[in-house]
Amino acid sequence: MKKWLPIASGLATGLLAATVFFADFSPGNPGQAVADNSKNKTNAEKVYVPFGEKDEYYLFASGGHSGQMFIYGVPSMRHIRTVPVFSPDSATGYGFDKHSKEMMGGFTWGDLHHPAFSETDGDYDGKYMFATDVGNSRAAVMNLETFTVKDIIDVPNTSGPHCAAFVTENTEYMFLPTRFAVPIGREYAPLDDYSEKYRGVMSAVTFDEKNEKLNIAYQVALPPWSYDLSDAGKKVSKDWAVMTTYNTEEATTNLEINASQADRDFIVLFNWKELEQMVKDGQYDEVTGQKMIFPEKHKGGMYLVPVAKSPHGVDVTPDGKHFIASGKLAPAMTVFSFEKAFKAIENKEFAGERNGIPIIKYESVMEKEVNPENALGPLHTQFDDQGMAYTTMFISSEIVKWDPKTGETLDRVPVQYSPGHSVAAEGDTVAPDGKYLIALNKIAKDSYLSVGPSHPESMQLIDLRGDKMEVIQSAPVNPEPHYAQMIKADKIKTITVYPKDEKDPDAVYSQEETRIERKGNEVHVYGIAMRSKFIFDAKAERPDQIEVKKGDKVFIHLTNIDFDQDITHGFAINGYDLNIEVQPGQTNTVEFTADKAGTFPIYCTNFCSALHQEMTGYFLVKP
Amino acid sequence: MAGKKLSILSSGLIAAAAALIAASLFFPWWGMEFFAPQYPEGLNIIVYPDKLEGEIDIVNGLNHYIGMKGFSEENFPEFTYLKYLIGGLALLTMITAILRRKTVLYFLIGLFSIGGLLGIWDLRRWLHDFGTDLSPTAPIKVDPFVPPIIGENTLANFITNSYLGTGSFLVLAAFILILIPLWKDR
Numbered sequence: 090m091k092k093w094l095p096i097a098s099g100l101a102t103g104l105l106a107a108t109v110f111f112a113d114f115s116p117g118n119p120g121q122a123v124a125d126n127s128k129n130k131t132n133a134e135k136v137y138v139p140f141g142e143k144d145e146y147y148l149f150a151s152g153g154h155s156g157q158m159f160i161y162g163v164p165s166m167r168h169i170r171t172v173p174v175f176s177p178d179s180a181t182g183y184g185f186d187k188h189s190k191e192m193m194g195g196f197t198w199g200d201l202h203h204p205a206f207s208e209t210d211g212d213y214d215g216k217y218m219f220a221t222d223v224g225n226s227r228a229a230v231m232n233l234e235t236f237t238v239k240d241i242i243d244v245p246n247t248s249g250p251h252c253a254a255f256v257t258e259n260t261e262y263m264f265l266p267t268r269f270a271v272p273i274g275r276e277y278a279p280l281d282d283y284s285e286k287y288r289g290v291m292s293a294v295t296f297d298e299k300n301e302k303l304n305i306a307y308q309v310a311l312p313p314w315s316y317d318l319s320d321a322g323k324k325v326s327k328d329w330a331v332m333t334t335y336n337t338e339e340a341t342t343n344l345e346i347n348a349s350q351a352d353r354d355f356i357v358l359f360n361w362k363e364l365e366q367m368v369k370d371g372q373y374d375e376v377t378g379q380k381m382i383f384p385e386k387h388k389g390g391m392y393l394v395p396v397a398k399s400p401h402g403v404d405v406t407p408d409g410k411h412f413i414a415s416g417k418l419a420p421a422m423t424v425f426s427f428e429k430a431f432k433a434i435e436n437k438e439f440a441g442e443r444n445g446i447p448i449i450k451y452e453s454v455m456e457k458e459v460n461p462e463n464a465l466g467p468l469h470t471q472f473d474d475q476g477m478a479y480t481t482m483f484i485s486s487e488i489v490k491w492d493p494k495t496g497e498t499l500d501r502v503p504v505q506y507s508p509g510h511s512v513a514a515e516g517d518t519v520a521p522d523g524k525y526l527i528a529l530n531k532i533a534k535d536s537y538l539s540v541g542p543s544h545p546e547s548m549q550l551i552d553l554r555g556d557k558m559e560v561i562q563s564a565p566v567n568p569e570p571h572y573a574q575m576i577k578a579d580k581i582k583t584i585t586v587y588p589k590d591e592k593d594p595d596a597v598y599s600q601e602e603t604r605i606e607r608k609g610n611e612v613h614v615y616g617i618a619m620r621s622k623f624i625f626d627a628k629a630e631r632p633d634q635i636e637v638k639k640g641d642k643v644f645i646h647l648t649n650i651d652f653d654q655d656i657t658h659g660f661a662i663n664g665y666d667l668n669i670e671v672q673p674g675q676t677n678t679v680e681f682t683a684d685k686a687g688t689f690p691i692y693c694t695n696f697c698s699a700l701h702q703e704m705t706g707y708f709l710v711k712p
Numbered sequence: 713m714a715g716k717k718l719s720i721l722s723s724g725l726i727a728a729a730a731a732l733i734a735a736s737l738f739f740p741w742w743g744m745e746f747f748a749p750q751y752p753e754g755l756n757i758i759v760y761p762d763k764l765e766g767e768i769d770i771v772n773g774l775n776h777y778i779g780m781k782g783f784s785e786e787n788f789p790e791f792t793y794l795k796y797l798i799g800g801l802a803l804l805t806m807i808t809a810i811l812r813r814k815t816v817l818y819f820l821i822g823l824f825s826i827g828g829l830l831g832i833w834d835l836r837r838w839l840h841d842f843g844t845d846l847s848p849t850a851p852i853k854v855d856p857f858v859p860p861i862i863g864e865n866t867l868a869n870f871i872t873n874s875y876l877g878t879g880s881f882l883v884l885a886a887f888i889l890i891l892i893p894l895w896k897d898r
Contacts, residue, residue: 652769698777699852700777
């Protein structure tokens with residue numbers, strides 16, 4: 090008997106170990122799906138939007154290094170449109186026509202991080218969407234009547250505006266602080282001079298709605314740290330904004346280790362009204378053509394708040410009274426009070442300063458530290474209509490719901506996997522809707538049909554309406570969602586056709602007015618596209634032919650005179666690397682040099698009617 | 713008999729008819745609505761005495777596939793004088809109401825009837841003209857057709873519905889109003 094005992098127990102232990110290590114407990118296993126059939130059905134009903142009906146929300150999800158914006162419908166999670174912003178897109182001719190090509194400024198890609206809606210009184214007004222490019226330091230604005238980008242600006246002195254864009258309560262400004270510190274003007278300076286010569290410049294960008302133009306109002310030469318996330322204040326804190334920063338160690342190499350040493354980094358708290366006034370009072374230096382505030386020289390308006398090491402997200406509560414920061418490497422959320430901060434500033438409760446910026450005492454501004462058990466990697470926080478907070482836990486792959494007033498953990502739901510941001514319905518406004526939250530997951534292995542070693546990323550829709558949070562839908566997404574914004578669909582008022590613009594000298598609205606004009610070596614074509622033909626010169630023997638000489642500069646102005654919704658025409662020259670789009674009623678221009686002689690067919694790229702295939706012409710270039 | 717004047721009531725009815733005819737100038741007289749799977753919201757041709765309304769450009773764009781001539785206000789000389797004819801009729805009706813003479817009323821009714829019949833004949837002529845004079849080089853060949861003045865017609869993937877507009881009904885009502893005195897003052 091005694092002999093058998095070790096053998097039996099050994100076998101049992103082996104079996105247990107094998108089960109523990111090799112059995113498949115993954116939630117995606119089919120046996121479980123069958124068991125959950127009724128739950129799946131209920132969830133399906135919650136997200137199903139029958140054909141003919143429309144979603145309740147638009148989701149604008151940043152497309153990361155695709156340079157695009159992905160538009161989804163919620164709750165169906167159907168992908169509706171991809172809007173190119175920083176990268177060319179042949180599907181829409183973006184980056185080929187004159188206006189978008191000029192906006193691209195010679196760049197071929199961008200890293201679109203944070204979309205932000207224009208706001209009125211702290212609520213989305215559905216007019217514009219802003220976005221920033223970490224890849225090439227730019228800012229863009231998209232018109233939401235047409236879902237097209239109207240302006241892109243380069244932001245000088247900045248390298249990677251990661252923390253942007255977050256707009257102030259009435260879209261007065263959006264702030265673009267830099268992720269990578271560089272010398273002013275990106276001049277050469279050895280990394281040994283990092284602390285003296287490098288700066289983390291923040292730009293205050295304004296938007297002129299009438300002319301649809303972005304502009305830089307002023308910049309602030311912040312210390313050479315990495316600025317990560319920011320949020321504008323609301324209501325009582327409306328003149329203020331907050332942003333997190335790491336690498337206050339000012340490390341210049343192996344940041345993984347060297348920027349993770351200090352126990353505390355900072356939140357930069359600033360009063361943009363005061364900075365605006367300083368600029369008005371001439372308290373700035375003029376560098377690289379920008380009005381630059383140097384905090385060590387031009388005092389005021391900026392403070393540092395100590396925060397747990399390497400913070401990532403910082404979010405202002407809907408009532409504007411608090412801001413919540415999460416330490417990426419310190420597993421806790423900290424609730425700070427704006428009112429306490431204002432008092433501390435008034436009473437000068439400072440614990441020294443860094444680079445001329447006063448540091449507010451941590452105890453004077455901290456309200457509570459919240460640390461849900463075993464929740465790791467808190468990143469970003471969104472809010473519901475009750476003021477409850479939802480924080481993504483990157484490392485423990487879950488969303489934690491908690492009460493910012495009491496610090497009590499209310500609910501937790503696992504997501505697959507590694508949520509970076511999350512977005513609640515209008516969750517960063519003064520009046521969040523509650524209802525839905527979407528986890529923007531960085532990793533989605535095993536969730537969808539395999540497409541090889543690199544899996545799609547995923548977005549998971551979480552129902553906030555019940556007592557418990559519930560994941561009710563999951564959608565694969567192209568690389569890579571960073572942040573997203575969710576807006577009530579009825580706030581967006583799109584147009585169906587472009588109105589006639591009689592003042593546009595490039596537009597021709599009737600066939601008879603079409604013409605080809607030559608000025609020296611410039612050829613100007615004023616043509617129309619209509620179902621199912623191009624007419625470049627109605628009086629010519631072949632109205633759908635353009636003939637030029639090699640070396641001519643060619644300007645093709647094309648107007649779509651089908652004032653009928655969804656009748657979009659494309660214009661491509663076969664073999665000439667050109668493709669533009671004219672939406673109903675729109676006039677668009679392509680400008681290029683005919684540097685190749687030969688015969689090049691022209692065709693309509695955007696399916697327009699039964700005779701779309703016949704909508705062609707010829708571009709002849711005489712040698 | 714001829715010397716007997718129409719009653720005040722009859723005169724009032726005729727005056728009301730004059731007002732209705734004048735009012736009809738500001739309403740559509742006839743229309744046609746087109747439906748197709750890709751146009752579930754419908755396309756319209758709305759005809760006023762002096763202008764066209766509706767999605768004329770879109771209808772023209774589609775009609776060119778079957779080689780139909782384009783609709784435009786310039787194509788219909790009626791638009792230049794129809795409003796004067798109708799205005800004139802309203803004026804004559806008003807004069808009839810003021811004169812209160814039966815013979816004048818007979819004349820007016822006669823004029824009205826002839827005018828109405830001419831109008832219907834003209835509309836039918838146009839419908840025939842547009843539906844049968846199709847370009848021989850059109851990309852899509854269809855048999856010549858004549859849409860009805862009132863009612864449904866199917867052409868390719870389009871279901872068309874022609875109908876009388878408010879203006880026509882006003883004039884019809886005016887006609888009834890001027891017929892009433894015939895019976896009242898018999």
